[in-house]
Amino acid sequence: MAGKVVVVTGGVGGIGRAICSELAAAGNRVIATYVEAEKSSGESWQAAQQALGHTIHLAPCDVTDATACEMILEQIAERHGAVDILVNCAGITQDGMFRKMDHSQWTQVIDTNLNSVYNMTRPLINGMIERGFGRIINIASVNGQKGQFGQTNYSAAKAGMHGFTMALAQETASKGITVNTVSPGYIGTAMVMAIAEEVRNKIVAQIPVGRLGQPEEIARVVAFLADEHNGFITGANIDINGGQWMH
Secondary structure (H helix, E strand, O other): OOOOEEEEOOOOOHHHHHHHHHHHHOOOEEEEEEOHHHHHHHHHHHHHHHHOOOOEEEEEOOOOOHHHHHHHHHHHHHHHOOOOEEEEOOOOOOOOOHHHOOHHHHHHHHHHHHHHHHHHHHHHHHHHHHHOOEEEEEEOOOHHHHOOOOOHHHHHHHHHHHHHHHHHHHHHHHHOEEEEEEEEOOEOOHHHHOOOHHHHHHHHHOOOOOOOEOHHHHHHHHHHHHOOOOOOOOOOEEEEOOOOOOO
């Protein structure tokens, strides 16, 4: 897999950072997208990765803006070369009971978690087809499979990601491109660790493995799917949830 150009949306988030680090350590040229509010923390993390020998490039991008996505991908291609691997990891939550959910809570989550997948993938897909190689990996969620109280928007977006995966996988299977979904359960990111300990303990009690997952465990599966020798896995959804949801 070494030497590929990789774009990871939401690359400076908890899971995104682990994915970037894993793929950079394998010798790839990794570009992580971020939003303006993440600039300072992203640059600090970038410097820490550099000290470990992992060169990760940062690219500001509002993934909800289709034009902005096209522009940043053009810039990335000019600076780093054609994109071989895309990891759609950007995501937010705007939780609330559906009967109280306002329009902005719905659209912000759908735009960031689902429409962004189109916005980033569409400008890249023709180039991948022409070159006869591509890896697209969409980071969904266990809650897109089983649903979650207070997350109709998030669950709908994450379920939609896998529908996108299965359809595009069929369109591109004969072109050297694989499209797969990874569905994490509860992972020990800063966002999850910020949950009140009492609530977090109740979540862990529902996980048969008896603990939260680690971002690095997600990253290793992404690296496996991204490998150029893994061309026979496409349209799949890989569960990483400690046994919380089995089907």
